[in-house]
Amino acid sequence: DPYSNEPRRHAALKPSSKKPFNAEPPLILLVDSLITPNELFYVRNHLPVPDIDASTYELEVCDEKSEKEKVLMLKDLKKYPKHTITSTIMCAGNRRSEMTKVKGVKGLSWGQAAIGNAKWSGARLCDVLKDMGIEDGKTDALHVQFEGLDTDPANMPYGASIPIEKALDPHGDVILAYEMNGEPIPRDHGYPVRVIVPGVVGARNVKWLGRIIVSKNESDAHWQQNDYKGFAPNVDWDTVDFKKSPAIQELPVISAICEPLEGESVKVKNGKLKVKGYAWSGGGRKIVRVDVSTDGGKNWQEANVLESDEARHPWAWGWTIWTAEVPVLRGESEAQLCVKAVDSQYNTQPENFENIWNLRGVLANAYHRVNVKLRK
Ligand code: MTE
Numbered sequence: 001d002p003y004s005n006e007p008r009r010h011a012a013l014k015p016s017s018k019k020p021f022n023a024e025p026p027l028i029l030l031v032d033s034l035i036t037p038n039e040l041f042y043v044r045n046h047l048p049v050p051d052i053d054a055s056t057y058e059l060e061v062c063d064e065k066s067e068k069e070k071v072l073m074l075k076d077l078k079k080y081p082k083h084t085i086t087s088t089i090m091c092a093g094n095r096r097s098e099m100t101k102v103k104g105v106k107g108l109s110w111g112q113a114a115i116g117n118a119k120w121s122g123a124r125l126c127d128v129l130k131d132m133g134i135e136d137g138k139t140d141a142l143h144v145q146f147e148g149l150d151t152d153p154a155n156m157p158y159g160a161s162i163p164i165e166k167a168l169d170p171h172g173d174v175i176l177a178y179e180m181n182g183e184p185i186p187r188d189h190g191y192p193v194r195v196i197v198p199g200v201v202g203a204r205n206v207k208w209l210g211r212i213i214v215s216k217n218e219s220d221a222h223w224q225q226n227d228y229k230g231f232a233p234n235v236d237w238d239t240v241d242f243k244k245s246p247a248i249q250e251l252p253v254i255s256a257i258c259e260p261l262e263g264e265s266v267k268v269k270n271g272k273l274k275v276k277g278y279a280w281s282g283g284g285r286k287i288v289r290v291d292v293s294t295d296g297g298k299n300w301q302e303a304n305v306l307e308s309d310e311a312r313h314p315w316a317w318g319w320t321i322w323t324a325e326v327p328v329l330r331g332e333s334e335a336q337l338c339v340k341a342v343d344s345q346y347n348t349q350p351e352n353f354e355n356i357w358n359l360r361g362v363l364a365n366a367y368h369r370v371n372v373k374l375r376k
Pocket residue numbers: 041042043044045046047089090091092147148149150158188189190201202203204205206207208
């Protein structure tokens with residue numbers, strides 16, 4: 001069994017699949033703090049977790065054009081200036097279970113917790129590449145590919161790539177991370193080294209990083225070419241052409257209500273209800289406002305941002321946690337709560353899932369709607 005050597009996991013993580021292991025924490029715990037504790041951070045594995053000895057670990061870096069190659073051990077990576085950023089990572093399939101209700105989609109049925117916010121420390125990718133003479137204006141490469149040390153039965157590694165502009169931008173904050181929240185990265189999250197590509201979809205944040213390839217081409221891995229792409233609502237499995245859509249990189253603005261939960265019976269105090277959740281946008285865009293409704297989206301009230309990434313647009317890589325006390329109509333026994341967030345480019349979320357449905361159930365960022373019963 002290739003899954004016989006998996007790490008221990010926190011009992012609160014609810015698995016949607018066990019082999020490979022995929023799990024998310026309960027919503028209430030998710031918004032307890034701005035920084036998600038390592039043991040509660042959602043896990044998204046496509047393959048068995050590799051067992052890597054940090055003392056013999058090697059990272060290969062290759063430039064396809066010059067055929068230059070470099071091998072870095074963990075101690076070599078640690079010689080570079082240590083850079084720390086707070087970055088949210090979100091799976092492209094977060095909130096897929098809501099989109100499925102419109103019409104079935106293929107993929108793990110994630111709730112709203114396939115997202116987490118952590119402090120990541122490591123060497124900047126641009127510093128490592130600069131040492132090999134790869135700098136802005138000095139290379140005609142277009143992509144940087146990443147390969148994991150996790151492999152499928154045919155021995156193919158997990159792989160993904162990002163545009164060269166993001167990799168070389170000193171403000172892009174792409175880091176070869178060896179710490180998560182001040183500790184060695186846990187096995188499930190990429191021990192000993194993973195790339196953090198802030199503002200970019202989870203799938204490109206390759207764990208158990210084994211090889212970096214600077215190239216004219218995108219990664220040819222399945223997850224770059226034939227998955228993690230968006231399509232129009234009319235495209236289905238009999239008509240889809242994966243070559244026609246670009247790979248997802250920066251994610252759109254999203255938010256979710258974490259308290260109360262769907263179907264919960266909630267206490268109304270002085271005609272008001274307490275609501276709490278998170279909001280985040282990709283590409284370093286900052287959350288500038290969160291709106292909450294208790295009548296399905298007819299009337300809105302601005303939420304209070306409780307805790308927030310201190311960074312400025314366009315380097316706001318971390319999420320925001322918000323709360324609101326919203327009025328409900330007298331005498332009502334039910335309410336539909338909704339949330340939508342606005343980012344620093346004034347992008348906001350679509351109203352419903354009908355118009356963003358796609359066959360893989362990715363980019364599920366319509367208003368989050370939660371139906372509750374009201375108690376006096
Ligand atoms: N990297 C490797 N090597 N193997 C993987 O299966 N999954 C990707 C990404 N990096 C994956 C990977 C996906 S789809 C996501 S959403 C994130 O890791 C999840 O990161 P986490 O498990 O630390 O939350």
